[in-house]
Amino acid sequence: MARKSGSHAQITGPKVLKAAERLFARHGFAAVTMRQIAAEVGVQAGALYLYTPDKQSLLADLMITHLRELLAALPPADPDPLAALEGFVRFHILHHLSRRDAVFVAYMELRSLSPGNFAAVEALRHAYEDHLEAILQRGMAAGVFRPRDSRLATLALIAMLTGVTTWYREGGRLLPEAVAEQYIALARDTLGALPDRGTS
Amino acid sequence: MARKSGSHAQITGPKVLKAAERLFARHGFAAVTMRQIAAEVGVQAGALYLYTPDKQSLLADLMITHLRELLAALPPADPDPLAALEGFVRFHILHHLSRRDAVFVAYMELRSLSPGNFAAVEALRHAYEDHLEAILQRGMAAGVFRPRDSRLATLALIAMLTGVTTWYREGGRLLPEAVAEQYIALARDTLGALPDRGTS
DNA sequence: GTCTATACCTAGATAGAC
DNA sequence: GTCTATCTAGGTATAGAC
Numbered sequence: 001m002a003r004k005s006g007s008h009a010q011i012t013g014p015k016v017l018k019a020a021e022r023l024f025a026r027h028g029f030a031a032v033t034m035r036q037i038a039a040e041v042g043v044q045a046g047a048l049y050l051y052t053p054d055k056q057s058l059l060a061d062l063m064i065t066h067l068r069e070l071l072a073a074l075p076p077a078d079p080d081p082l083a084a085l086e087g088f089v090r091f092h093i094l095h096h097l098s099r100r101d102a103v104f105v106a107y108m109e110l111r112s113l114s115p116g117n118f119a120a121v122e123a124l125r126h127a128y129e130d131h132l133e134a135i136l137q138r139g140m141a142a143g144v145f146r147p148r149d150s151r152l153a154t155l156a157l158i159a160m161l162t163g164v165t166t167w168y169r170e171g172g173r174l175l176p177e178a179v180a181e182q183y184i185a186l187a188r189d190t191l192g193a194l195p196d197r198g199t200s
Numbered sequence: 201m202a203r204k205s206g207s208h209a210q211i212t213g214p215k216v217l218k219a220a221e222r223l224f225a226r227h228g229f230a231a232v233t234m235r236q237i238a239a240e241v242g243v244q245a246g247a248l249y250l251y252t253p254d255k256q257s258l259l260a261d262l263m264i265t266h267l268r269e270l271l272a273a274l275p276p277a278d279p280d281p282l283a284a285l286e287g288f289v290r291f292h293i294l295h296h297l298s299r300r301d302a303v304f305v306a307y308m309e310l311r312s313l314s315p316g317n318f319a320a321v322e323a324l325r326h327a328y329e330d331h332l333e334a335i336l337q338r339g340m341a342a343g344v345f346r347p348r349d350s351r352l353a354t355l356a357l358i359a360m361l362t363g364v365t366t367w368y369r370e371g372g373r374l375l376p377e378a379v380a381e382q383y384i385a386l387a388r389d390t391l392g393a394l395p396d397r398g399t400s
Numbered sequence: 401g402t403c404t405a406t407a408c409c410t411a412g413a414t415a416g417a418c
Numbered sequence: 419g420t421c422t423a424t425c426t427a428g429g430t431a432t433a434g435a436c
Contacts, residue, residue, distance in 0.1 A: 027230075034411080152382055159364075163358070235430095
C-alpha cells in the first residue's frame with residue numbers, strides 16, 4: 001500500500017514528540033519502543049527517523065525543551081520574600097499539574113540520559129533550584145523565614161511540591177488552584193514564615 | 201568447561217536479589233537485562249531461572265519484601281504527637297539513607313509492575329502512609345498540629361522526606377543523624393507544631 | 401546447581417521503492 | 419514524507435549435558 005496521504009512534516013514532527021512524551025511518562029523510556037511511538041503517531045517506525053536521529057535524542061529533546069520552558073515561564077521573584085515564595089509555589093504546582101507528562105519524564109528518566117545530555121539537563125535543574133534558594137536566602141536574611149540550611153530547605157520544598165504529581169487526579173475533590181493554596185500554606189509554615197501565625 | 205565450583209543455592213539466591221536491586225536502582229527495570237544480572241552474580245543467564253520464574257517476579261519480590269520490612273520496622277507511634285512525628289521522621293530518613301537502592305526501586309518502578317503485583321505494592325504503600333496520617337490526625341485533634349487536610353499534609357510530608365534520596369551523598373557534609381534532625385525540624389514546622397516556636 | 405547452546409522474538413535503525 | 423522490507427544485535431526464557 002502506498003502512503004495514506006500526502007506530506008505532513010509540519011504536523012508529524014510535534015506529534016512524534018507528544019507521543020513520545022506520553023508513552024515515556026506512562027511506561028518509561030526503556031520500556032517504550034519506536035514502533036509504539038510510531039503507532040501512536042500513525043506512521044511506520046522508519047518514518048520517525050525523519051524527525052529524530054535516534055531514540056536518545058527524542059528523550060533529551062523532550063527534557064531539555066521542557067526545562068527551558070519551565071525556566072522561561074518562572075515568574076520574576078517579588079522583592080517581598082513571602083510574596084515571592086507564594087508566587088513560586090503557585091507557579092510550580094500549576095505548572096506541574098498542567099504538564100504532568102513532561103514533568104514526570106524530566107524527573108524519572110535522568111538515568112536514561114547519555115552522559116552529555118545528563119549534564120545539560122542537570123544544569124537546567126540546578127538553575128531552577130537556585131531560583132528558589134535565592135528567595136529563601138533573601139527571606140532568611142530579612143528575618144521573614146526561620147534560619148535554616150537554605151540548600152536543604154530548598155530541596156525539601158521542591159520535593160514536597162513535586163510530590164503533587166504522585167497523587168493528584170483530574171476530577172478529584174480539589175481544583176488545581178485550591179491545591180496550590182494548600183501547598184502555599186504548607187511551604188510558608190515549613191519555612192517558619194513569621195507573620196500571620198494561625199491565619200493561613 | 202564444567203561449572204566453576206560446587207553448589208551455592210543458599211548463597212546465590214540472595215546474591216541474585218541484591219544484584220537485581222542494585223542494577224534496577226541504577227538503570228531502571230526495563231533497561232536491565234537478565235544477562236547483566238547474571239554477570240553481576242557470576243553465573244550464566246540461564247541459571248537465574250533457578251531462583252525466579254521470570255524478571256517481573258524478581259522486581260515484585262524486591263518491592264514487596266522491602267515494603268514489608270519497612271512496615272515491620274516502623275517504630276510504634278508515641279502517644280505524644282510531637283514525639284510520634286519525630287520518631288517517624290527519624291525512622292523514615294535513616295531507613296531511606298541506609299536502604300537507598302531498595303527505596304529507589306520501590307518508588308520508581310511502580311509502573312513496571314504487572315497489575316496484580318502493582319495492587320499488592322500499593323496496598324503496602326498505603327498502609328505506610330496511613331501510619332503517618334494517623335499521627336497527624338491525633339496531633340490535629342489534640343491541637344498540637346495546625347488543622348490541615350490530613351491526607352494532603354501526609355503526602356506532602358512523605359514526598360519531602362523521601363526527597364532526601366535524590367541529593368544525599370555518602371561522605372557529604374552531613375551525617376545521616378544530622379540530616380534526620382534537619383528534617384524533623386522542617387516537618388514540625390510544616391505542621392505548625394505548637395510548642396517551641398523559634399527553638400528548633 | 402550450573403553450564404552451554406539455542407529457540408524465538410523484538411529491538412533500533414537503515415535502504416530503496418513510491 | 420512515508421512505506422515496506424530488512425539488517426544486526428540483543429532480549430527473555432528453555433533444554434539438555436554434566
